[in-house]
Amino acid sequence: MFDKHPRGVLLLGVLGVSVSAILVRYSQAPSVITAVYRLGWTVLLLLPMVLTRFRAELLRVKGRDVALCALSGLCLALHFLTWFESLKWTGVAVSTVLVSTEVIFTALGFALFLKGRIPPLGVWAILLAFGGSALLAVAGGGGGGQLYGNILALAAAIFVSLYTLIGKIQRGHLSTTIYTFLTYVFCFLALLVMAAGSGTPLVGYGGREWLIGLGLAVLCTLMGHSLFSWCLKYLSPAYVSAAKLCEPVFSGALAVPLFGEIPAPLQLLGAVLVLGAVLLYTKAEKDAE
Template identity: 50%
Template sequence: MKFLEKHPMIMIVIGIIGISLSAIFVKYSEALSVVTAAYRLLWTVVLMTPVVLGKKEIRRELAGSDKKTVALCAVSGIFLALHFTSWFESLNQTSVASSTAIVCTEVIWVALGFCVFLKGRLSKAAVGSIAVTVAGSLLIALSDYSAGGNHLAGDGLALAAAVFSAVYTLIGREARKHMSTTVYTYIVYVFCALALCISTAVSGLSFTGYGAASVVVGLLLAVFSTLLGHSIFSWCLKFLSPSFVSASKLCEPVVAAVFAAVLFAEIPAILAVAGGFVTIGGVLLYSRVESHSEAQEKT
C-alpha cells in the first residue's frame, strides 16, 4: 500500500479502466436494465458488508447515524438507482461512445443544480464551458438522429442518467457533511439496491431466468466499476488534487469507446466523435474553471 501511496497514478489508471469497463460489461448482460443494475448493487452491498461490520468504529458510526441524514442517503440511493437503470438502458439503444460521453456531463448538471437549488453562482467562464458541453452533446444527438433507429432515444436516456447522477451527487454533498465516505456509500448502496429490487418486483419482472452470465456481469460491475473504479477515485483524493481526479474520469468515454470498437465493432461516425471530444472538452474546461475558483477562494 505504501508503494501505491507513492505512485497514486497507478491507481488512477486502474480506476479509469474500472469505470470504462462498466459500459462494456453491461453489453454482455442478457438481463433487463433494472435487473442488471440490481445485480450490481446487491453484489456491491454483499462485498462491502464484511468490511463495514468488521470494524468497530464503522459499526458505531453506522448505528449512531442521524435519521435525517439517513433519509437523505435514502433519497440519494433512489436517484442512483434511476441513474443506473436509465444509463444501462441507454447502452442497449445507442453506442458506448455516445452514451458515455453524454453521461460525463454530470458535472455540468451538478453546477446548474447548485445554482438553482443551492443559490450558487456561475462565472462567465463556467457558463461558456457549459455552452461548449451542450454543443458537443447536440452534435452527438445530430449524428445519432441521422443514424436512425433508437440511437436518439438512447442519447436521451444517457442525458437523464447524467441528471439523476447529478441529483445524487448534490444530495451526497449535504449528507457527507455528517458521516464518513464508507458509511455514506454503504447506506446509499443499500437503499439503491432496495429501490432497484422493489422496482423490479412492482413491475412484475423476474430476478432470474437471464442466465449465469448476467449474474456474473453484476459481480464484475460491483468489483471493477464500483469498488475498483469509483472507490479508487475517492482514495486518490488523499494524494492528488480533486481537479486532477475529476479530469482523469473524462478518459472514460475514450477508453470505453476503444473497448467497444475492438469487442463490438462499434465505430462511431465522424460527427459523433467530434461531438464526443467537444463534450469532454467542455466538461474539462468547466473542471479547470471550478478548480481556479476554489484556489482563489482559499487565497
Template identity: 45%
Template sequence: MRPQLALLLGVVAVSFAAPLIKLSAAPPLAIAFYRLAFAAAATFLLARGRPGRLPDRRARQLATLAGLFLGLHFAVWIASLRYTSVVSSVALVTLQPVIAALASRLLLGERLVRREVLGIGLALAGGAALAAGDFGGGGAGLYGDALAFLGAIFVAAYFLLGRVLRRTLSTLTYTFWVYSTAAGVLFVLALAARTPLGPYGAADWLIFAGLAVVCTLFGHSVFNWALAYLPATSVTVAILGEPVGAAFLAFVLFGEAPRPGQLLAGTVLFGGIAVYLSAPVPAGTPPPQGADRCASKAS
C-alpha cells in the same frame, strides 16, 4: 500504491461498465439491481459487518433520497445501452457535472464565473450535437440518448445530496446505506415492471459480480480513496478518460467504431467539462468534497 497509479487503474476499471452491460442478456433492471445489491454486500463485508449508522433523521432522509436517485440513474442509464451506442451513452451521462452546476445556480443561488458558463455552454452543445447525430439513425438511438441524459440528471442529484452527507459520514457508511437503498428501489421497480430476477446463466452472474466488484469497488471506491491524496479536479479530469476506454472496448468487443461526428461532438463535450473544471474557485469557498465539482459518475 501511488495515488496516480491507483487513479489510472480506477479509470480502467470503470471503463468496463458499459461493455459488460452490453454483453449481458439480462433485462436492464435486473442488471442494475444485482450490481447495487452485490456492491452493498461487498461494502458490508469491507466494513467487517459494521458499516456504521446514520446519525439522525435528516441524514436518513437525505441518504434515502440519494439512494433513490442512484437507483433511478442505473435504471435509465443501463437501459440506454439497449438503444444507443456505448460512445453516445457514456458521453452523455458524463454531462452530470454541468447539470449539477446549473442546479446549484438555480436552486442554491451559487454564482458561476465566466469560465464556468463557457464550459457549461460547450458541454451542452457537444451533448446536443451527439443527440442530433443519432437522430438520423432512427427513433431508437435518440430514445437511448434521452435515457442517458436523464441518467445524468439523476446522478447529478445523487452527487448534490452526497455533498451534504459526506461531510459527516465515512465513505463506507455513506456508500453502504446509499447502495442498499438503491438496490431496494431497483427491486421494487423490477417487481412493478414484472422483470424476472432469475434464473440467469453463469455468464450473466459473472457480469453482475464484475460490475459490482471491478467497476464499483475497484473503480469508484478507488476514486474516493485518491481524493485523500490528490486534488478533486485532478481526479475528476482523469475520470473523463472513462468514455475513451469504454469506446475502445466497445470497438474491440462489438465493432462499434465512433463516427466522425461523434468524435467531434465528444471532443466539444469533454472540452467544455474541462473548461468548467479549470475555473478558479471563488475566495472563501469551502474545499470541494469528492462529489462536489463533478466527482465521478456512477457508471
C-alpha cells in the same frame, strides 16, 4: 496520502466507470436484473468492512442522514435502470455521452441549491462540454441513436446529478464507506421493488450474468462511483461531474474493437471537445483555489 491527490483518484474512478457500458452491453438479462446483481454484489462486498472497521460510525448515523441516503439510493437506482435500458436502444458512445451531460444539471443544482460558485472559465468549459456532447449525439453511433434510447440516457443524467448533489451534502460529515454503503443498500432495495413491481424473476439467467454483476460491482461501483463520492469531499460536484465526461471517450474507444462501433469524424471531433472541456474546467478550478 490519497487526500493530496484527489484528481488522480478521480481519474481512476473515470476509468472504472468507463467499463460499465461495455459490461452492460454484454448482459442479456433485463436491465433491472443487471442493476440488482450489480448492487447486490456491491453491498455484499462492503458489508464485512462496515460491520468491523466502521461499525461505530454506522451506529451514530442520524435519521436525517438515513433519509438522505435513501433518497440518494433511489436516484441511483433510477439512474442505473434508465441508463442500462438506453444501452439496449442506442450506441455506447451516444448513450454514455448523453448520460455525461450530468455536469450541466449538477453545476446548475450546485449553484442554485447549494450556494456553490462556478468560475467564469468553468461556465465556458461546461458549455464547451455540452457542445462536444451534443455533437457526439448528433453524429450518431453504432446503435443508431434512436430517440427512445436517447431520452432514457438523458433521464439517467438527471437522476445521477441528483445523486451527486446529495453526495456533496453527505460527504461533508460522513465517511465515504458509510455514505456509499447506506446509499447502495437503499439503491439495492429500490431495484428489488422495481423488479417485483414489473414481475421480473430475480434468478434463472445463468452464471454469466452473476459474473457481469460482480464485474460491475468491483470495477464500476467500488472503483468508480465510490471514488467519485470520496472526491466530493475535496472537489466541487461540478468538477467531479465534468471529469466524468471523459467516460464516453474511453467507452467509445473500447466499443470499437468489441462491438465494431466505428466512430465517425464528427464523433472524434466531439470527443476532442469533451476532453478539452475537462482540461479547461480543471484549470478554472485550480485558478479559483
